[in-house]
Amino acid sequence: MNQSTHVNRQITLAARPNGAPTPNDFKLVESPVPTPSSGEILLRTLYLSLDPYMRGRMSDAKSYADPVGIGEVMVGGSICRVEVSNHADYVQGDLVVAFGGWQDYSVSDGVGVIKLDKAMPNPSYGLGVLGMPGLTAYMGLLDIGAPQVGETVVVAAATGAVGSLVGQIAKLKGCTVVGIAGGQEKCDYAVNELGFDACIDHRSTGLEEQLAQACPAGIDIYYENVGGKVFDAVLPLLNTKARVPLCGLISQYNATALPAGPDRIGLLMGNILVKRIKMQGFIVFDDYGHRYSEFQEAMVPWLMSGQIKYKEDKVLGLENAVSSFIGLLQGDNFGKLVVQVGPEQIDFGAKS
Amino acid sequence: MNQSTHVNRQITLAARPNGAPTPNDFKLVESPVPTPSSGEILLRTLYLSLDPYMRGRMSDAKSYADPVGIGEVMVGGSICRVEVSNHADYVQGDLVVAFGGWQDYSVSDGVGVIKLDKAMPNPSYGLGVLGMPGLTAYMGLLDIGAPQVGETVVVAAATGAVGSLVGQIAKLKGCTVVGIAGGQEKCDYAVNELGFDACIDHRSTGLEEQLAQACPAGIDIYYENVGGKVFDAVLPLLNTKARVPLCGLISQYNATALPAGPDRIGLLMGNILVKRIKMQGFIVFDDYGHRYSEFQEAMVPWLMSGQIKYKEDKVLGLENAVSSFIGLLQGDNFGKLVVQVGPEQIDFGAKS
Known part of the structure; x- marks a missing residue:
């Protein structure tokens, strides 16, 4: 039509x-x-x-x-x-x-x-890559996550619009990057094409064990865009002073009721306290729209030079x-x- | 002895x-x-x-x-x-x-x-007031909370070592301050002696309704030192871009198991996302020990002049x-x- x-x-x-x-x-x-x-x-x-x-x-x-x-x-x-x-x-x-x-x-x-x-x-x-998802990836990772060389960054939806950019920018900043994606084809793409250090198929068994194995030094930044069982696997691996930019929670958008207990709201807060974690939500255009040109000046050359694939x-x-x-x-x-x-x-x- | x-x-x-x-x-x-x-x-x-x-x-x-x-x-x-x-x-x-x-x-x-x-x-x-609790109150409120004139600050354990200082410093910074404490005597002290705008007795009934009434413009900073039912009452009142310095969770220190469900870990994260909340844990001497003199220079005059009571x-x-x-x-x-x-x-x- x-x-x-x-x-x-x-x-x-x-x-x-x-x-x-x-x-x-x-x-x-x-x-x-x-x-x-x-x-x-x-x-x-x-x-x-x-x-x-x-x-x-x-x-x-x-x-x-x-x-x-x-x-x-x-x-x-x-x-x-x-x-x-x-x-x-x-x-x-x-x-x-x-x-x-x-x-x-x-x-x-x-x-x-x-x-x-x-x-x-x-x-x-x-x-x-040059619009809302690109700015979301760039600002959430760099402004809230503040990655340092040698740190470990984990991102889910690793081949999606945002996740693929988060991981590639983190690599450019000298981090170890572990992706999580649905299916082997996406995982292969994340490692072979996007240059992630590892990518775990969340549809396979043993997500927690695989993630722990892929992050032997723990997790310094978890760029959150899914929530649910992926976050459950991430939480025990978060390091002291870890940062969690909270960009999305796609796993719970279709939920019609809260999941069954126990209630882990206090468990999460206890982890944030004891590990001194920073968790911060953001809405890209409201919080970072005024910094679009700064983003564009970084992203266009990365894209032109092939350092960022899309x-x-x-x-x-x-x-x-x-x-x-x-x-x-x-x-x-x-x-x-x-x-x-x-x-x-x-x-x-x-x-x- | x-x-x-x-x-x-x-x-x-x-x-x-x-x-x-x-x-x-x-x-x-x-x-x-x-x-x-x-x-x-x-x-x-x-x-x-x-x-x-x-x-x-x-x-x-x-x-x-x-x-x-x-x-x-x-x-x-x-x-x-x-x-x-x-x-x-x-x-x-x-x-x-x-x-x-x-x-x-x-x-x-x-x-x-x-x-x-x-x-x-x-x-x-x-x-x-001049030691660990004072530095904890000062840095958690000012560095993580970053209060602005006219904002609403809520703090529990309002007459305790940390809470009493958080509220008084927030008043000095031009905020509306609502305390939560156990018993009418403590609440009266918070309002009449410490200068809080309101203080709610969490042992009375209707904590949620009373808190909502005391915070008609919502909550911009919740200085968290208790967790549990107080946090449950605070969460729906948090404003967009609210800050939650996470200093302690005394209500759950004696817990032997997670509370019954439903599991609200995703509810909390959904709120952090949608309201763009920053929640951050800290351990005062590890994170702020190097800023003790800055704290002392502010606190000693406040104490000497009677602007801060202890x-x-x-x-x-x-x-x-x-x-x-x-x-x-x-x-x-x-x-x-x-x-x-x-x-x-x-x-x-x-x-x-």
């Missing part, structure tokens, strides 16, 4: 999921292409980013951002082309990073919209966003998940 | 407690007064500090410090008088802060020993250390608990 110039396909939230989202929690609707008012731009979505945090927006539990309302378009970062501009800062054909959501067209007043260089070879990288899991067609997102929460993706919403060949120079 | 010049009364660890310590876990023994070798000093204990962390030393669970061995003298900070000096830096009659333990006499090579001004009006303050709970006689320590873990003390081990009238100028 191709992008049309006169219909706006939109994926809306049909129901709040109870546990893992199902296709019935979403609805594909067709609307007219919106018309930008004065001071606004019409954006056509070329690429849509799918990220675990979107699961949080589907729930109405109190969180750092408002939930998506029932019947509203699912939110999400996107790479878009300016189709119509009534805004002084934009002209038709401009390529931008925006928060256009799960739809073909959106209207923006320019707030939060970032222009991209049209000569950029891979515009979709603006949703990953893998995309590119899905074709907005109609496949729902199944891809459901799979993302189960770890089905291999690399940064993006949906190509616009046409295969994008003529960035021509008028629409 | 008075201090003798020829017998060294020692309180040793007789057994590792199962739950709350009982008198049978300790043993009072008499030994000869030790003889200092070359480079050593003989110390006579005048005051012994009793602190909650000592409960940890009675267990053999892995911690930041080695446990006390069975049959060994219980450890503890003390104010001592130098009785014999074979060390170039000390003369007989010097007053020092040392780590002499639960006994009348100890020998030291001077490492970790700090000389006190003999003109100091209350030498036992070196175990409290209350001691002084117990007479080493033989009462055990029952006082057991009471400390139940919150029986009112103010900083110290045991006067030496004579009531100490002639700091005369030779022994």
